Amino acid sequence: xxxxxxxxxxxxxxxxxxxxxxxxxxxxxxxxxxxxxxxxxxxxxxxxxxxxxxxxxxxxxxxxxxxxxxxxxxxxxxxxxxxxxxxxxxxxxxxxxxxxxxxxxxxxxxxxxxxxxxxxxxxxxxxxxxxxxxxxxxxxxxxxxxxxxxxxxxxxxxxxxxxxxxxxxxxxxxxxxxxxxxxxxxxxxxxxxxxxxxxxxxxxxxxxxxxxxxxxxxxxxxxxxxxxxxxxxxxxxxxxxxxxxxxxxxxxxxxxxxxxxxxxxx
Numbered sequence: 019x020x021x022x023x024x025x026x027x028x029x030x031x032x033x034x035x036x037x038x039x040x041x042x043x044x045x046x047x048x049x050x051x052x053x054x055x056x057x058x059x060x061x062x063x064x065x066x067x068x069x070x071x072x073x074x075x076x077x078x079x080x081x082x083x084x085x086x087x088x089x090x091x092x093x094x095x096x097x098x099x100x101x102x103x104x105x106x107x108x109x110x111x112x113x114x115x116x117x118x119x120x121x122x123x124x125x126x127x128x129x130x131x132x133x134x135x136x137x138x139x140x141x142x143x144x145x146x147x148x149x150x151x152x153x154x155x156x157x158x159x160x161x162x163x164x165x166x167x168x169x170x171x172x173x174x175x176x177x178x179x180x181x182x183x184x185x186x187x188x189x190x191x192x193x194x195x196x197x198x199x200x201x202x203x204x205x206x207x208x209x210x211x212x213x214x215x216x217x218x219x220x221x222x223x224x225x226x227x228x229x230x231x232x233x234x235x236x237x238x239x240x241x242x243x244x245x246x247x248x249x250x251x252x253x254x255x256x257x258x259x260x261x262x263x264x265x266x267x268x269x270x271x272x273x274x275x276x277x278x279x280x281x282x283x284x
Contacts, residue, residue, distance in 0.1 A: 023106050023273050026131055026251050029213040031058050037184050054084035063095035064176045073100040078107035082115050098283045105273040121278040126256040130269040134243035144229045149237040152192040159192050162204040166220025195230040203230035207238040214242040216252035235267050
């Protein structure tokens with residue numbers, strides 16, 4: 019994989035490392051992380067069905083010899099192994115290795131990047147949407163985020179606990195978008211090193227389609243520029259409405275990320 023793509027993915031890995039270090043202090047989450055060569059692995063035993071928390075990131079041909087150990091890492095907690103391969107590392111040989119171990123390419127994500135001088139900031143903001151940065155009291159921010167993600171079911175409490183850890187990172191700036199004076203959407207900006215990272219965003223179901231996320235994107239780009247960051251990184255589902263919105267606002271595709279799952283994964 020190219021050095022630029024590796025540098026861009028490094029900011030995401032950096033946030034994951036910090037989040038899982040803090041999550042490890044909560045025994046009820048069963049959080050663990052490790053590294054096999056260049057591959058970063060994380061697992062969250064309390065949420066085994068959530069790939070965002072349970073996968074091997076950046077698996078590559080050089081690390082193919084670690085595949086059995088990576089699978090064991092997940093098996094120790096009863097978590098299905100999931101392997102993420104970035105486009106620059108993909109090859110027929112690596113695909114054969116994974117297929118031979120019972121994996122198949124199940125879904126595709128995208129990593130995008132924008133320079134902090136993106137010209138799209140100049141677009142006139144919607145007068146009905148106001149963005150404010152959140153200070154120490156994050157109750158409304160977290161409630162908006164949870165409701166925007168429509169967390170429910172038996173795992174909701176655990177999801178809230180992990181997302182609270184993620185969104186209380188010491189390097190995370192947090193924002194609320196207000197629509198006609200009411201909290202409507204939330205989003206984070208992870209700030210460390212030469213790249214910043216859009217880390218999580220959600221809009222209340224009844225307030226979608228009013229430009230709240232576009233306003234949050236512009237505000238975070240502006241703040242990243244003020245911090246002298248070189249670029250802003252974000253991940254999303256490939257070919258999704260979110261990707262289209264980001265590209266409309268100045269983001270460009272860096273690469274795709276294929277998630278490989280085990281055949282028969284429940």
